[in-house]
Amino acid sequence: MTRETTDGDGDCDHDRRRGQRLYDHWSDHQGVFRVGKWLVFAGREAAYRRQALAGLDARPGDTVLDVGCGPGVNFAALRERVGPTGRVVGVDYSAGMVECARRRVAREGWSNVHVLRGDAGRLPLLAGSVDRAYAMLSLSAMPDLDGVLDAVRETLVPGGRLAVFDTRPFQSGPLRAVNPLLVRASWLATNWHPETDLLASLRDRFDPVHVESFDAGATLVVVAHR
Numbered sequence: 696m697t698r699e700t701t702d703g704d705g706d707c708d709h710d711r712r713r714g715q716r717l718y719d720h721w722s723d724h725q726g727v728f729r730v731g732k733w734l735v736f737a738g739r740e741a742a743y744r745r746q747a748l749a750g751l752d753a754r755p756g757d758t759v760l761d762v763g764c765g766p767g768v769n770f771a772a773l774r775e776r777v778g779p780t781g782r783v784v785g786v787d788y789s790a791g792m793v794e795c796a797r798r799r800v801a802r803e804g805w806s807n808v809h810v811l812r813g814d815a816g817r818l819p820l821l822a823g824s825v826d827r828a829y830a831m832l833s834l835s836a837m838p839d840l841d842g843v844l845d846a847v848r849e850t851l852v853p854g855g856r857l858a859v860f861d862t863r864p865f866q867s868g869p870l871r872a873v874n875p876l877l878v879r880a881s882w883l884a885t886n887w888h889p890e891t892d893l894l895a896s897l898r899d900r901f902d903p904v905h906v907e908s909f910d911a912g913a914t915l916v917v918v919a920h921r
Contacts, residue, residue, distance in 0.1 A: 706838070707838040707839045710838035710886065711788060711814070711838060713886060714788065714789070714836060714837075714838070714886035715788055715789050715790070717884070717885060717886055718765070718787075718788075718789035718791065718792050718886070719789050719790060719791035719792070720791070721791075721792075722766060722789060722791030722792045722794065722795050723791065725766060725795070731884065732832075735862075736910075736914070739909075743860045743909070743914060743916055744769070744772075744831060744860055746860075746907070746916050747829070747831065747858045747859065747860040747916050747917075747918075748772055748773075748776070748829075748858070750856070750858045750905070750916065750917075750918035751776075751827050751829055751856060751858035751918070752827070752856065753773060753776040753777055753781070753826070753827045753829075754776070754777070754781075754826075755776075755777060755778035755780060755781060756777065756778065756780045756781050757776075757777045757781045757782075757826035757827055758777070758781060758782045758783075758784065758824065758825050758826050758827075759773050759776075759777055759781070759782070759783050759784070759825070759826065759827045759828070759829060760784050760785075760786070760818075760820070760825045760827070760828040760829065760847065760850060761773060761783060761784065761785040761786070761828075761829050761830075761831075762786060762815050762828055762829065762830040762833055762834070762843070762847060763786070763787055763788075763815060763830060763831075763832075763833025763834070763836065763837065764785030764786060764787050764792070764796055764810065764833075765787060765789075765792045765795075765796070765833070766792055766795035766796050766799065767785060767795065767796035767799040767800065767808075767810065769785075769829060769831060770783055770785065770796070770799065770800065770803075770805065770808050771803070773829065774805060774807065774808060777807075779807065781807065782807050782808075782809070783805075783807065783808045783809070784808075784809050784810075784811065784820070784825070785808070785809070785810045785811065786810075786811045786812075786813055786815055786818065787810075787811075787812065788812070788813065788814055788815070789812075790812060793810055793811075793812040796810045797810045815833075815837060815843045815846060815847070816837070816839050816842035816843045816845070816846050817846065818846045818847070818849075818850055820850045821850070822849050822850060823849075823850070823851070823852045823853070824850055824852075825847075825850040825851050825852065825855060826851070826852055826855055827851075827855060827856050827857075827858070828847050828850070828851060828855070828856070828857040828858070829857075829858050830847075830857065830858070830859045830860075830861070831859075831860045831861075832860060832861055832862065833861070834859060834861050834891075834893060835861045835862060835863065835887055835888055835889070835891055835893060836885060836886040836887055836888065837886075837888070838886075838888065840888070840891050840893065840896055841896055841899075844896055844897065844900050845900065848900050848901065848921055851921045852921070853921060854920070854921060855920075855921045856918055856919065856920055856921070857897075857901065857917075857918070857919045857921070858916075858917070858918050858919075859893070859897070859915065859916070859917040859918075859919065860914075860915070860916050860917075861893060861914075861915050861917075862887070862913055862914055862915065863889060863891075863893065863912070863913055863915065864877065864878065864889050864913060865877075865910070865911045865912060865913045866908070866911060866912025866913065867911050867912050868911045870911045870913075871911075874889075877889075893915065893917075894906060894915070894917070897917060897919045900919075901919035901920055901921060902920065903919075903920055904917060904918075904919045904920070905917065905918045905919075
C-alpha cells in the first residue's frame with residue numbers, strides 16, 4: 696500500500712532535503728558552526744545543556760534517545776549518566792552528521808552508543824523502549840514537529856521524560872525589533888522554523904511540562920513528562 700502524498704507532505708520532504716544539505720555542509724565545518732552557536736548564546740550554551748541534562752534525570756541502566764543528535768556532542772554526558780548497563784541511541788537525518796557521530800563513537804570505543812540515520816518522525820524503535828529522550832537545538836529545525844513529538848512520545852515508557860533545549864524569536868523587550876533579521880540570518884544558515892509553537896505542541900502531548908525561559912524568552916529549557 697502506498698501513502699497518498701499531500702501538499703503538506705511535499706513541503707516537509709522539501710524542507711527535510713534542504714535541512715539535510717545544510718547540516719551535511721556544517722558537518723564538514725563544525726568549528727565554524729560551534730563559533731556561531733557560541734555567539735548566538737553569548738557563551739551560555741553549555742550551561743543550558745547542563746540544565747536540560749539535569750532535568751532529564753537519566754539514571755544508570757536507562758535507554759536515552761538523542762533526537763537530532765548531530766555529530767554526537769551529547770553522547771559523552773548521556774553515557775556518563777546511563778553507565779555501562781544503559782544505552783544511548785542517536786538519530787539524525789543528515790548523513791554527514793551521522794558519519795561524524797559514528798566516527799566519534801568508534802574513536803571512543805563506546806559499545807553502548809548507537810547512531811541511526813533517519814527521520815525522527817519515523818523512529819525504528821519499539822513503543823515503550825526508551826526511558827528518556829533528549830533534544831538539543833533540534834526540534835525547531837524539524838519540519839514535522841508534531842509527527843516527531845508523536846513518535847518520541849510513543850517510544851517513551853510511561854513516566855518517561857523528554858528534555859529540550861531550543862530557541863524561538865525574542866518574546867519581550869527591545870530585542871523583538873531584531874527578530875526579522877534573526878529569522879532571515881537563521882534561515883540562511885540553519886533549518887530553523889521560528890513560526891513553530893514548540894510549547895503548544897509539547898503541552899498537547901505531555902503532562903506536566905516544566906518550562907524555563909531565558910534571553911528575553913528566546914531560549915527554552917523544557918522538561919516534558921509522559
